[in-house]
Amino acid sequence: MKALAAAAVAFALLIALALLAPQWLVFMAMLALAKGVVVLGLVVLMRTGLVSFGQGLYFGIGAYAAALLSHQWHIADAAVMLLAAAAAGGLLAALLGLLLARYRDIFFAMLSLALSMILYGLLVKSAALGSTDGFNLHARTFFGIAFASGMERRVFLIAGSACAVVAALMVHRLLDGHWGRLASAVRDNELRVSYLGASPYRVVYFNYLIAGTLAGLGGALAALAVGHVDPETTYWTTSGEFVFIAILGGTQSIMAPFVAAAIFETLRTIASQYAPNVWQMSLGLAMLAIIMFQPAGLWSLAERWRRSA
Amino acid sequence: MNAVLTAEGLKKSFGAVTAAANISLAFDADTVVSLIGANGAGKTTFLNMVTGYLKPDSGRVVFDRRNIVGLSPRQITKLGVSRSFQVPQLFQTLNVRDNLLIAESIAGANDPQAATDAALARFALKPYAHQQAGLLPEGIRKLLDVAMALSSRSKLLLLDEPTSGVSADEKFAIMDVVMGAAREAGVTVIFVEHDMDIVGRFAGRVVAFYDGGIIADGTPDTVLRADSVRRYVIGDEVPHAAA
Ligand SMILES: Nc1ncnc2c1ncn2[C@@H]1O[C@H](COP(=O)(O)OP(=O)(O)OP(=O)(O)O)[C@@H](O)[C@H]1O
Numbered sequence A: 001m002k003a004l005a006a007a008a009v010a011f012a013l014l015i016a017l018a019l020l021a022p023q024w025l026v027f028m029a030m031l032a033l034a035k036g037v038v039v040l041g042l043v044v045l046m047r048t049g050l051v052s053f054g055q056g057l058y059f060g061i062g063a064y065a066a067a068l069l070s071h072q073w074h075i076a077d078a079a080v081m082l083l084a085a086a087a088a089g090g091l092l093a094a095l096l097g098l099l100l101a102r103y104r105d106i107f108f109a110m111l112s113l114a115l116s117m118i119l120y121g122l123l124v125k126s127a128a129l130g131s132t133d134g135f136n137l138h139a140r141t142f143f144g145i146a147f148a149s150g151m152e153r154r155v156f157l158i159a160g161s162a163c164a165v166v167a168a169l170m171v172h173r174l175l176d177g178h179w180g181r182l183a184s185a186v187r188d189n190e191l192r193v194s195y196l197g198a199s200p201y202r203v204v205y206f207n208y209l210i211a212g213t214l215a216g217l218g219g220a221l222a223a224l225a226v227g228h229v230d231p232e233t234t235y236w237t238t239s240g241e242f243v244f245i246a247i248l249g250g251t252q253s254i255m256a257p258f259v260a261a262a263i264f265e266t267l268r269t270i271a272s273q274y275a276p277n278v279w280q281m282s283l284g285l286a287m288l289a290i291i292m293f294q295p296a297g298l299w300s301l302a303e304r305w306r307r308s309a
Numbered sequence B: 001m002n003a004v005l006t007a008e009g010l011k012k013s014f015g016a017v018t019a020a021a022n023i024s025l026a027f028d029a030d031t032v033v034s035l036i037g038a039n040g041a042g043k044t045t046f047l048n049m050v051t052g053y054l055k056p057d058s059g060r061v062v063f064d065r066r067n068i069v070g071l072s073p074r075q076i077t078k079l080g081v082s083r084s085f086q087v088p089q090l091f092q093t094l095n096v097r098d099n100l101l102i103a104e105s106i107a108g109a110n111d112p113q114a115a116t117d118a119a120l121a122r123f124a125l126k127p128y129a130h131q132q133a134g135l136l137p138e139g140i141r142k143l144l145d146v147a148m149a150l151s152s153r154s155k156l157l158l159l160d161e162p163t164s165g166v167s168a169d170e171k172f173a174i175m176d177v178v179m180g181a182a183r184e185a186g187v188t189v190i191f192v193e194h195d196m197d198i199v200g201r202f203a204g205r206v207v208a209f210y211d212g213g214i215i216a217d218g219t220p221d222t223v224l225r226a227d228s229v230r231r232y233v234i235g236d237e238v239p240h241a242a243a
């Protein structure tokens, strides 16, 4: 109930933002939301004790799936794009997960990174997809309803908010019950999980599937916001950003990925305005500070503040 | 015959070490059996082969009239064989209640919450329910490990040194709780034990291991008095390392 109320409030605020805020802020919120959805998936995976350094793979697949619909098949419906992107991410994760779910720790992290770099290599090489330049996409309708020009991003933000809120609620339901405990159990002791009669492989596999699906969805949201896709979406620095945001927010709460993504985008916007050359360095310093002083993420600050209030 | 489990000609070597040298044993459904033997005699290896953690080099393990060699620990658990470990295998970062709740949920209890409360009461774990498993005293960790093993409503419960690492005056209390719960669940118990007082008190049959083979098998009275056992098992009072 509490989660439902929080979701409703967040959704209302996002709609207000979409309708009233200046374009640049709508754009920024859209990007933060896109990344928040990806990180939400990463947090699900992290419950099993695994970190993927290759979520850019699914982010890129989602972005390109949406863009290809518009570019190759002239389908310009944002809702179709979002669904197709999530499906594409999920399908690919269902396939690659068969392999990845066997690996743990650094092997899992590195293998996921390697797979994302393979896609990057393929995209850079493929002239039909614009190589390093990528290509543009256009969405003109949402569930078949056309919207006035200039309103696109505002509509996308509302659509994206709806997706994010639904995804967050579903993840919350999932992690709050048996599945969430089972994921923690796999993180703590796979031997015991097997000797209780459950399959650690299956738990990892499904959580990887969820993470891939959400990253695909996030990729399409980002592509809609930017109106353009390029191989950078699958590059390892993009994947690193997701891990960064996950650590920044912590894995305690379903809200944390979104709050952390918003902070991240704000910082980046400010930095690129006033100090474009030290952005990477400030990122590094921020990470250092988090790991040293707030290893459970910024969300734990909010928790503490709430408890003392 | 009323055998729940039969091992036939199990062999296993690790390099030059023979951990199981042609072991054949049949376990009766209503007898509590204790496996004894010095450190490295092959007791844990036997449990590991029965539960699918190790594959024997040759031989068969028959449970429920079915050869279970080659099945995984998960599959064997689902068939009805559960176990506890020499070093308790817990979910360290979770509390005692969640440990049991996970076990009951996996086992498919109709009402996992109620089953967890019942297990907490049965194993006298209520006072620890909200403590983190990784921080518990050893005796409580042992109890929790057994409680989790028993959640799967198995037919056969294998306990690897349920009282090791526990102070002498706690051992009997722990065994009383464990054996009481096992009887209530109607499960056949095989337990590995180093303390001969515990063996004498709780076992109906004793099997003595030595160097991967069996040197004595029978009632506690006969086995614990046999010369070979006194020499190779009981004479050896070296405190065992956790393995
Ligand atoms: N996985 C393994 N790899 C190599 N050697 C092993 C392995 N498991 C057991 N052994 C060896 O096999 C022999 C039997 O070991 P096992 O653990 O079965 O003894 P045990 O009777 O349980 O002893 P303890 O009372 O110390 O627990 C020992 O020499 C041990 O070192």
Ligand SMILES: [Mg+2]
Pocket (backbone or CB within 6 Å): B043, B044, B045, B086, B160, B243
């Ligand atoms: Mg042993």
